[in-house]
Amino acid sequence: METDREVDAASLAAFRALFGLLMAGAAVRFWAKGWIGALYVEPAFHFTYWGFDWIRPLPGWGMYAVFAGLIVTALAVALGLLYRWAIALFFVLFTYVELLDQATYLNHYYLVSLLALLMCFMPLGRSFSVDARGQGALRAPRWCLWTLRAQLGLVYVLAGIAKLNADWLIEAEPLSTWLAARSDLPGLGALATIDGFAHLMSWGGAVFDLTVPFALLHRRTRPFAYAGVVGFHLVTGVMFQLGMFPWIMALLTPIFFSPSWPRRLWASLPRGAPRPSRPLPRWGAWALACWFAIQLALPLRHHAYPGQLLWTEEGLRWSWHVMIVEKSGHLELTARDRATGERWPIDPSEDLTFAQRRMMATSPDMLLRYAAHVRERWAARGRDVAVHADAWVAMNGRRSAPLVDPEIDLAAQPDDLAPRAWVTRRPAP
Amino acid sequence: MKKVAVLALLLASCDAEPAYDRATMLESLSDVVAVPAYRAFDAEAETLAGATGALCEAPSEETLGAARDAWRGARTAFKRTEAFGFGPAMERRIDGAVDFWPTRVTNIELAIRDAGPFEPAWFESAGTSVKGLPALEYLLFDPAHTDAELLARLGEEPRRCAYVAGLGGHVAAQASLLVEAWQPGYRDMLVTDDPHASVSLMINHLIAVLEDVKLNRLSKPLGLDGAAPDPEAVESPYAGHDVAGMLATLRGVRDAWTGDRGGVEGIGLDDYVASRDPELAADVTRRLDDVVGLTEAIDPPLRDRITEGRTNEAEQLHQALRETQRLFAADVAMTLAVTVTFTDNDGD
Numbered sequence: 001m002e003t004d005r006e007v008d009a010a011s012l013a014a015f016r017a018l019f020g021l022l023m024a025g026a027a028v029r030f031w032a033k034g035w036i037g038a039l040y041v042e043p044a045f046h047f048t049y050w051g052f053d054w055i056r057p058l059p060g061w062g063m064y065a066v067f068a069g070l071i072v073t074a075l076a077v078a079l080g081l082l083y084r085w086a087i088a089l090f091f092v093l094f095t096y097v098e099l100l101d102q103a104t105y106l107n108h109y110y111l112v113s114l115l116a117l118l119m120c121f122m123p124l125g126r127s128f129s130v131d132a133r134g135q136g137a138l139r140a141p142r143w144c145l146w147t148l149r150a151q152l153g154l155v156y157v158l159a160g161i162a163k164l165n166a167d168w169l170i171e172a173e174p175l176s177t178w179l180a181a182r183s184d185l186p187g188l189g190a191l192a193t194i195d196g197f198a199h200l201m202s203w204g205g206a207v208f209d210l211t212v213p214f215a216l217l218h219r220r221t222r223p224f225a226y227a228g229v230v231g232f233h234l235v236t237g238v239m240f241q242l243g244m245f246p247w248i249m250a251l252l253t254p255i256f257f258s259p260s261w262p263r264r265l266w267a268s269l270p271r272g273a274p275r276p277s278r279p280l281p282r283w284g285a286w287a288l289a290c291w292f293a294i295q296l297a298l299p300l301r302h303h304a305y306p307g308q309l310l311w312t313e314e315g316l317r318w319s320w321h322v323m324i325v326e327k328s329g330h331l332e333l334t335a336r337d338r339a340t341g342e343r344w345p346i347d348p349s350e351d352l353t354f355a356q357r358r359m360m361a362t363s364p365d366m367l368l369r370y371a372a373h374v375r376e377r378w379a380a381r382g383r384d385v386a387v388h389a390d391a392w393v394a395m396n397g398r399r400s401a402p403l404v405d406p407e408i409d410l411a412a413q414p415d416d417l418a419p420r421a422w423v424t425r426r427p428a429p
Numbered sequence: 430m431k432k433v434a435v436l437a438l439l440l441a442s443c444d445a446e447p448a449y450d451r452a453t454m455l456e457s458l459s460d461v462v463a464v465p466a467y468r469a470f471d472a473e474a475e476t477l478a479g480a481t482g483a484l485c486e487a488p489s490e491e492t493l494g495a496a497r498d499a500w501r502g503a504r505t506a507f508k509r510t511e512a513f514g515f516g517p518a519m520e521r522r523i524d525g526a527v528d529f530w531p532t533r534v535t536n537i538e539l540a541i542r543d544a545g546p547f548e549p550a551w552f553e554s555a556g557t558s559v560k561g562l563p564a565l566e567y568l569l570f571d572p573a574h575t576d577a578e579l580l581a582r583l584g585e586e587p588r589r590c591a592y593v594a595g596l597g598g599h600v601a602a603q604a605s606l607l608v609e610a611w612q613p614g615y616r617d618m619l620v621t622d623d624p625h626a627s628v629s630l631m632i633n634h635l636i637a638v639l640e641d642v643k644l645n646r647l648s649k650p651l652g653l654d655g656a657a658p659d660p661e662a663v664e665s666p667y668a669g670h671d672v673a674g675m676l677a678t679l680r681g682v683r684d685a686w687t688g689d690r691g692g693v694e695g696i697g698l699d700d701y702v703a704s705r706d707p708e709l710a711a712d713v714t715r716r717l718d719d720v721v722g723l724t725e726a727i728d729p730p731l732r733d734r735i736t737e738g739r740t741n742e743a744e745q746l747h748q749a750l751r752e753t754q755r756l757f758a759a760d761v762a763m764t765l766a767v768t769v770t771f772t773d774n775d776g777d
Contacts, residue, residue, distance in 0.1 A: 174766075177705075329758065344654055394759040
């Protein structure tokens with residue numbers, strides 16, 4: 001079935017179908033839990049991303065229409081129905097939703113956007129699909145398989161590299177705190193009380209992330225590696241309530257298996273005459289090279305910033321620092337009239353939800369955005385105000401410490417990508 | 430297979446520290462602190478119902494004095510339950526029915542003039558602004574009238590009189606509902622459902638209670654919110670029960686933290702935090718003692734102290750509350766992993 005350029009299309013078709021079904025399920029779950037209204041319709045203020053300030057939620061029913069569109073397009077992707085249109089529209093809608101509010105950022109949703117964008121350029125609707133009507137190509141370009149493998153592999157490896165720090169390896173934090181908090185779970189809870197278990201989990205987690213993509217590629221290690229994937233995501237999913245994340249990783253990692261793996265489950269899958277696919281054009285190869293260069297540079301950009309990444313959060317997003325920090329914060333905001341010097345407290349509960357406030361309390365990025373919003377709000381009432389924050393954060397088993405300089409006017413700080421002098425560089429010792 | 434066996438042996442050879450038993454802690458907090466606090470409120474509210482009934486039947490200096498004493502007792506007892514207000518009090522909106530403020534005098538007077546009959550069913554369906562302890566406070570303590578005038582109005586206006594008696598009965602009915610809801614139903618759910626979620630709920634609620642005292646009961650009347658000091662913005666302005674109310678609330682927070690109440694020692698959140706960070710647990714206890722001590726040091730009523738400009742103690746309390754809230758929201762929350770992900774159960 002395989003040539004130098006092509007592979008059996010079965011595993012790529014399974015990937016497409018599983019991706020579509022997972023995404024449809026995720027969107028239905030989101031709707032059923034009432035999160036569309038709670039996260040995108042009800043909040044009066046949204047923490048937009050740098051460079052994406054122009055992205056705003058649609059009013060009222062509009063966001064429900066977006067999610068209906070997500071469900072329909074995800075199902076169309078699963079079926080391979082009008083595949084190119086479906087995956088392109090899915091990518092646009094999903095990424096639009098993800099860019100609405102920093103407070104809802106999740107690493108695995110970022111991964112979904114990346115995979116969807118890559119899939120826009122892949123001929124995954126040519127096989128085992130409604131579009132193909134049984135006449136489809138049974139081979140797919142090899143680059144598609146390896147691109148998806150590389151993208152998923154990068155997530156694991158970079159997440160593993162992110163764990164190579166003193167908190168994780170020496171203090172076993174935040175796992176130690178988390179395991180103590182879940183010690184009453186049936187079965188798993190008993191393990192959590194074993195002395196040294198947090199360290200074992202920490203080291204094991206780092207080794208797992210760093211090696212699992214390679215172990216999945218080799219036939220001899222694959223069964224153990226995949227059992228590890230399922231077990232790891234099952235345990236972490238139960239202990240830490242990770243929503244769709246364990247499902248996404250467990251159901252998409254079979255892309256590392258032999259390209260024909262679905263045939264072992266369904267022997268009746270058609271094996272008819274293949275239709276050759278177009279080779280990857282030269283520009284495509286360059287585009288892929290650029291893509292992966294960015295995929296390496298973006299997660300590692302935090303090395304260009306001084307201080308401790310998990311504390312300052314400069315370069316944290318899009319960097320696969322998955323589940324390695326426990327932070328809680330307390331924030332008091334004060335407005336100061338620049339003309340009179342009069343001061344008064346700002347109550348963020350007037351326009352932020354509880355979850356947004358809790359996220360902002362530990363995130364300098366979000367603080368800056370909200371300070372600008374406060375300044376604009378008061379400017380509309382004819383007052384020129386400065387905004388100060390007394391923000392204290394406790395992180396990974398340490399006592400709380402100030403996150404920002406309380407004397408600095410946050411509303412006057414530039415909103416750019418440079419290191420922020422007003423953010424303290426490290427947590428309490 | 431060999432590797433699995435080695436791992437199992439390694440694990441088996443490790444010592445297992447017993448996990449902190451949160452279910453037992455929650456059981457103790459419910460049985461030693463929460464349920465007795467609600468029972469105390471229930472008893473005081475019964476006394477209040479009897480006293481308002483007696484006042485309506487025979488308005489006199491004695492019955493008015495007894496009703497006022499009963500009101501103070503009921504309010505103090507209710508405020509002491511606020512640390513546990515996340516349960517049925519909030520879910521069934523009983524907290525609003527018992528303690529909605531600031532008082533809407535116009536609504537109350539309109540209700541007395543136009544509404545009724547003031548049977549239990551009427552109070553059930555009435556809005557929160559016309560019932561509860563603050564409404565009763567206005568009718569029993571209104572400083573715009575002398576005691577003789579208040580008594581005369583009660584004697585001459587049967588609707589006003591029935592309203593006062595009905596309010597007392599309604600507060601008592603709400604108190605009974607709270608006791609019934611807590612034992613055994615809510616108490617058992619709190620203990621057995623998901624101890625981590627229960628602890629998270631408690632900690633978040635304690636932070637909210639501290640915020641309420643700091644912001645609504647101190648910042649606004651003291652003028653620390655940027656506006657001018659406003660003595661009338663204190664909670665309970667008619668009865669001058671502002672400091673007593675704060676004290677009861679903060680003692681209730683300390684009860685929930687230590688797990689002790691009325692001389693009975695129980696297991697509290699402090700024990701749980703101490704199992705992770707003894708120094709932090711001691712810090713929070715010390716801070717709560719300071720907060721209670723600073724409240725006791727305020728010469729009541731706060732309204733008068735604000736009018737006189739003698740607010741030093743209250744401002745110290747405000748600062749101490751800020752620091753206590755910070756300890757809970759940052760240090761305690763992190764130590765117990767009481768975090769909020771972007772929704773109730775999603776994160777990575």
